[in-house]
Amino acid sequence: MTTTRRCLNCITPPYILKKLLESGEEEIRQAALNTLISTAQLRGERAVRASFAGSAAAPANGRRTIFDCRNSRFLPQATLVRSESDPPVADASANRAFDAIGATRDFYKKVFDRNSIDNRGMRLQGYVHFATNYNNAFWDGQQLVFGDGDGRVFTDFTGSCEVIAHEFAHGVTEHTAGLDYHNQSGALNESLSDVFGVMVKQWTLHQRAAEADWLIGADVFTPNIKADALRSMKAPGTAYDNKLLGKDPQPDHMSHYVKLPDTEQGDMGGVHVNSGIPNRAFYLTAMGIGGYAWDAPGHIWYESLKASSPQTQFQEFADTTYLKAGQLYGAGSAEQQAVLAAWNEVGIRVSGVPGGAEALRVPVLAGRGDGLVHDGTPIPALIRQIEALAAQVNALAEGLSVLTPKP
Amino acid sequence: MKVTLATHGGQAAAINLRLPPRVVDAEALPQEAARELARLVEAAKTTQAVKEDGPGQARDALSYTITVEDVDRSTVLTQSDTTMSPAFAALLTWLERRLAME
Ligand SMILES: [Zn+2]
Numbered sequence: 066m067t068t069t070r071r072c073l074n075c076i077t078p079p080y081i082l083k084k085l086l087e088s089g090e091e092e093i094r095q096a097a098l099n100t101l102i103s104t105a106q107l108r109g110e111r112a113v114r115a116s117f118a119g120s121a122a123a124p125a126n127g128r129r130t131i132f133d134c135r136n137s138r139f140l141p142q143a144t145l146v147r148s149e150s151d152p153p154v155a156d157a158s159a160n161r162a163f164d165a166i167g168a169t170r171d172f173y174k175k176v177f178d179r180n181s182i183d184n185r186g187m188r189l190q191g192y193v194h195f196a197t198n199y200n201n202a203f204w205d206g207q208q209l210v211f212g213d214g215d216g217r218v219f220t221d222f223t224g225s226c227e228v229i230a231h232e233f234a235h236g237v238t239e240h241t242a243g244l245d246y247h248n249q250s251g252a253l254n255e256s257l258s259d260v261f262g263v264m265v266k267q268w269t270l271h272q273r274a275a276e277a278d279w280l281i282g283a284d285v286f287t288p289n290i291k292a293d294a295l296r297s298m299k300a301p302g303t304a305y306d307n308k309l310l311g312k313d314p315q316p317d318h319m320s321h322y323v324k325l326p327d328t329e330q331g332d333m334g335g336v337h338v339n340s341g342i343p344n345r346a347f348y349l350t351a352m353g354i355g356g357y358a359w360d361a362p363g364h365i366w367y368e369s370l371k372a373s374s375p376q377t378q379f380q381e382f383a384d385t386t387y388l389k390a391g392q393l394y395g396a397g398s399a400e401q402q403a404v405l406a407a408w409n410e411v412g413i414r415v416s417g418v419p420g421g422a423e424a425l426r427v428p429v430l431a432g433r434g435d436g437l438v439h440d441g442t443p444i445p446a447l448i449r450q451i452e453a454l455a456a457q458v459n460a461l462a463e464g465l466s467v468l469t470p471k472p
Numbered sequence: 473m474k475v476t477l478a479t480h481g482g483q484a485a486a487i488n489l490r491l492p493p494r495v496v497d498a499e500a501l502p503q504e505a506a507r508e509l510a511r512l513v514e515a516a517k518t519t520q521a522v523k524e525d526g527p528g529q530a531r532d533a534l535s536y537t538i539t540v541e542d543v544d545r546s547t548v549l550t551q552s553d554t555t556m557s558p559a560f561a562a563l564l565t566w567l568e569r570r571l572a573m574e
Contacts, residue, residue, distance in 0.1 A: 197568065201482040201484065201534055201553075203530060203553060204530065204531040205554045210553075215572070232532065235532070285484075325489075329537075330478070332481055336485070338489070
């Protein structure tokens with residue numbers, strides 16, 4: 066039975082079910098319900114019901130603990146300052162880390178039904194005041210670490226919620242695709258942290274894609290530094306341009322991909338530089354689809370992250386997002402067209418798409434013309450989601466019949 | 473003796489790529505500070521990083537290259553936030569404090 070359960074968890078998209086079953090529109094609720102009920106094989110299948118019930122009622126895991134490094138570089142020397150059930154403490158950095166880690170954990174739970182970094186409720190440990198004048202934040206493989214900044218160029222790194230969520234996302238990537246931190250797979254690793262980091266920020270602010278600034282690290286610089294942020298997903302290469310920092314070197318197109326040595330000195334092949342390309346592809350997808358980035362665009366990227374492997378390169382990831390968009394929202398759907406157009410605009414042509422150029426003539430960037438909109442999503446799109454769901458339920462039933470021991 | 477510090481990687485990796493390494497010239501230091509620097513350099517040279525395979529599973533961690541140039545030879549030490557030895561950390565902290573004073 067264990068095998069069956071694992072299989073169920075990897076193919077059921079609980080967020081679609083939940084969204085549709087919770088819909089305020091009777092028509093949509095009924096359609097979702099019918100889809101489930103009409104699949105005869107599923108009726109009475111206890112494992113399936115348990116899986117759905119479990120995902121809806123899982124306890125809020127991922128308890129937080131914040132430690133104060135007191136300027137040490139060695140984490141074992143840090144002291145505990147705030148645990149999950151503690152009220153706010155005097156240290157503002159500790160409270161900011163606590164809050165942003167909590168918001169990120171809740172985002173993954175509510176939007177993707179993911180239980181903490183490892184999807185098994187892993188404890189979340191944040192370390193503040195790392196070293197002295199430390200201009201950085203990092204994920205050490207198990208915990209999140211934040212510096213205070215030097216106060217001259219950089220300020221406290223707990224001040225940018227998307228930076229905290231960026232580090233959290235590195236943990237998620239390690240527990241899913243495990244993308245190698247070198248060259249393209251590394252730049253993809255970096256990009257996914259920016260993508261999920263920016264979604265947490267927009268989700269917290271309840272911003273639509275078109276309303277957001279799409280900046281990463283908008284608050285890490287001191288007021289005397291003329292810079293917008295560390296990176297811009299909307300316009301890579303424009304986050305800063307001044308004498309002290311130089312000009313933002315991020316490319317926004319494959320034709321400007323920056324070749325750097327795969328060494329620590331070369332940022333492992335420019336993982337923080339070339340992430341600009343997939344970053345912009347996500348931004349363009351979100352703008353093409355419209356609404357909230359964490360809805361369809363986020364789900365397409367999350368499913369693609371889970372379907373990727375350590376060696377995944379830009380091309381393969383682009384192909385996967387196209388495939389996942391088709392599986393989730395239907396072949397030829399507006400969502401899939403937006404994904405195709407986005408990658409095309411950054412110089413990556415999705416493989417095996419017949420008549421790619423013609424397909425792109427569909428005006429995906431224009432507003433919706435059908436007028437039928439439910440909760441930010443047009444009804445035809447929801448119906449396509451239901452159809453995609455039905456296909457998955459059928460596949461699930463087939464999977465079950467193979468796995469169920471024959472009498 | 474000249475000691476050069478370069479920082480790589482991290483959230484601001486794209487900025488660190490362009491920043492020139494910073495230099496501490498022992499000749500220009502007060503005698504006591506120069507002696508302290510020489511002692512820290514010797515200790516860092518003779519102790520290894522906790523792990524020798526670079527930052528490993530860490531993401532966005534900083535790496536530091538400290539180059540020590542003597543009259544007759546130069547030594548390059550590279551260690552990162554998650555793997556550095558206490559002796560390397562002591563040298564790094566000393567250098568950063570010194571450079572911040574400039
Ligand atoms: Zn990162």
